[in-house]
Amino acid sequence: xxEHRFITFERILKNGAINFGRNIWLALAAIAMMSITxxxxxxxxxxxxxxxxxxxxxxxxxxxxxxLVDSITAKQRTGLVNQLxxxxxxKSITYQDKATxxxxxxxxxxxxxxxxxxISETSNPLPAKLIISPTDPNNLSAVKAVLDTPANTKLQSDxxxxxxxxxxxxxxxxxxxxxxxxxxxxxxxxxVLISMLIIFNTIRMTIFNRRDELVIMRLLGASxxxxxxxxxxxxxxxxxxxxxxxxxxxxxxxxxxxQTLQASSLGLLDISYSGHFFRQHLxxxxxxxxxxxxxxxxxxxxxxxxxYLKSK
Amino acid sequence: MILLxxxxxxxxxxxSALERVSLHIEPKEFVIIVGQSGAGKTTLFRLLTxxxxxxxxxxxxxxxxxxxxxxxxxxxxxxxxxxxxxxFKLLPGKTVYENVAFALEIAGLSNAExxxxxxxxxxxxxxxxxxxxxxxxxxxxxxxxxxxxxxVVRQPKILIADEPTGNxxxxxxxxxxxxxxxxxxxxxxxxxxxxxQEIVNALRRRVITIxxxxxxSDRAVGQYKSQ
Numbered sequence: 001x002x003e004h005r006f007i008t009f010e011r012i013l014k015n016g017a018i019n020f021g022r023n024i025w026l027a028l029a030a031i032a033m034m035s036i037t038x039x040x041x042x043x044x045x046x047x048x049x050x051x052x053x054x055x056x057x058x059x060x061x062x063x064x065x066x067x068l069v070d071s072i073t074a075k076q077r078t079g080l081v082n083q084l085x086x087x088x089x090x091k092s093i094t095y096q097d098k099a100t101x102x103x104x105x106x107x108x109x110x111x112x113x114x115x116x117x118x119i120s121e122t123s124n125p126l127p128a129k130l131i132i133s134p135t136d137p138n139n140l141s142a143v144k145a146v147l148d149t150p151a152n153t154k155l156q157s158d159x160x161x162x163x164x165x166x167x168x169x170x171x172x173x174x175x176x177x178x179x180x181x182x183x184x185x186x187x188x189x190x191x192v193l194i195s196m197l198i199i200f201n202t203i204r205m206t207i208f209n210r211r212d213e214l215v216i217m218r219l220l221g222a223s224x225x226x227x228x229x230x231x232x233x234x235x236x237x238x239x240x241x242x243x244x245x246x247x248x249x250x251x252x253x254x255x256x257x258x259q260t261l262q263a264s265s266l267g268l269l270d271i272s273y274s275g276h277f278f279r280q281h282l283x284x285x286x287x288x289x290x291x292x293x294x295x296x297x298x299x300x301x302x303x304x305x306x307x308y309l310k311s312k
Numbered sequence: 313m314i315l316l317x318x319x320x321x322x323x324x325x326x327x328s329a330l331e332r333v334s335l336h337i338e339p340k341e342f343v344i345i346v347g348q349s350g351a352g353k354t355t356l357f358r359l360l361t362x363x364x365x366x367x368x369x370x371x372x373x374x375x376x377x378x379x380x381x382x383x384x385x386x387x388x389x390x391x392x393x394x395x396x397x398x399x400f401k402l403l404p405g406k407t408v409y410e411n412v413a414f415a416l417e418i419a420g421l422s423n424a425e426x427x428x429x430x431x432x433x434x435x436x437x438x439x440x441x442x443x444x445x446x447x448x449x450x451x452x453x454x455x456x457x458x459x460x461x462x463x464v465v466r467q468p469k470i471l472i473a474d475e476p477t478g479n480x481x482x483x484x485x486x487x488x489x490x491x492x493x494x495x496x497x498x499x500x501x502x503x504x505x506x507x508x509q510e511i512v513n514a515l516r517r518r519v520i521t522i523x524x525x526x527x528x529s530d531r532a533v534g535q536y537k538s539q
Contacts, residue, residue, distance in 0.1 A: 004420045007420065007422065007423075008420065011417055019405065022405050023405065210405075213403055213404070213405065216401045216402075216403055217403070217414070217418075218387075219361065219363070219390065219395065219397075219401065220390060220391075220395070220414065220415060220418065220462070221386075221387045221388070221389070221390030221391035221392075221415075221418055221419075222387060222414075222418040223387045223418070224387075226418055
């Protein structure tokens with residue numbers, strides 16, 4: 001029994017491979033269609049990764065500056081830092097004392113002698129500050145709540161830097177982040193759906209062309225599994241070949257065109273990251289593409305052959 | 313070997329294709345079913361191969377009662393019956409050797425057994441040397457002989473041939489009939505449907521005549537006069 005199953009399995013694999021070779025033109029047409037759809041799908045995935053990377057890069061530079069009164073004691077400052085850390089929304093808090101702030105200011109304005117002269121004529125007017133790096137710049141409400149308590153407001157010399165224009169910028173980035181995340185997920189879901197429909201219909205048409213074979217095999221007494229098996233193997237080979245082709249096409253395009261695309265994106269998007277992402281995840285992408293091609297191909301052919309295998 | 317008891321097959325649009333047909337065929341018999349086109353021969357054939365189910369009545373073939381047959385048992389039934397179709401029904405993407413081997417592969421025979429059996433069968437039907445040809449490279453008569461080789465390679469107890477000479481010229485038609493006679497001589501029950509008067513009368517075998525879905529005559533050594 002075990003040996004019989006092994007022989008059957010071996011024959012299914014062998015017949016699938018032979019059919020693939022003998023129906024090469026039909027196979028090429030199906031592979032071409034699958035390659036195009038898998039390439040579009042891969043582009044969608046890489047584009048989404050690039051958008052996410054760009055948005056993450058932007059949001060990682062968002063921080064909140066809390067300006068402290070000169071009279072603040074070390075104990076008060078530590079208390080404020082502890083309260084902020086307790087919100088669990090903080091990645092890090094850096095303290096810059098007045099001297100450090102001044103030093104950085106002078107460095108940043110090294111070319112502006114008038115400004116440097118003006119600031120040197122008085123004692124250091126710049127306040128010490130806490131630079132808060134939030135874990136999620138889209139969610140600052142807890143941090144804001146701590147900073148806005150009457151006791152803590154008294155410790156601040158100026159309004160927190162997320163207010164005013166900067167607040168508007170943070171809000172814009174926040175809403176853009178949400179939009180890109182949601183659009184990316186929806187976009188990929190749509191591409192997956194369209195890809196599956198195209199691949200499914202391509203395979204359905206391929207099998208429709210050979211439906212007589214299925215009927216003959218059934219009349220000769222072949223079991224549905226034995227009839228369907230080689231077709232599934234054949235379409236799995238289509239999927240694997242299409243995955244490999246789409247990977248080569250995408251790799252070439254990313255390698256050749258990333259510079260051109262970088263220039264045309266006006267610096268808004270980090271297009272070069274797409275090439276980096278592609279190289280970094282090459283094996284995962286390869287495995288994913290082949291798995292997607294094989295699974296979609298196998299499922300489509302299993303479904304498409306079903307109607308011709310029903311016993312009357 | 314084959315038993316039909318008051319078998320009726322009714323189609324919604326066409327009405328009755330077979331009406332209360334009863335017949336009994338003994339092992340090793342060579343029986344010819346004759347009748348004009350539309351008489352019900354092909355319906356009878358399709359009932360025997362379980363492509364169709366009867367509307368009423370009982371069918372027993374080789375000890376298998378079709379009433380008790382489940383859908384999953386149909387492939388097993390078809391492996392036990394050799395079937396030859398008027399339009400050959402060869403697999404176009406497979407060679408002559410592979411077409412015949414397919415019947416053995418689905419029965420689970422080993423590669424060694426297949427290699428041993430096929431040359432003998434191809435020799436029997438006169439197709440030695442054509443093993444690597446595809447069906448499209450063969451004449452109609454040769455294709456039908458491939459179909460017969462495929463039907464008999466499993467040495468079935470019953471061979472059903474539906475108008476196997478229908479698409480052939482007289483010379484090739486006789487080649488096919490001679491092969492069927494040879495198969496019958498080896499002990500296989502042959503059920504042949506045809507409306508070829510010349511063949512029927514020359515064979516001098518049992519002839520069952522169907523007209524309008526009913527058996528109108530059943531003679532041990534029958535003659536047939538087509539209208």
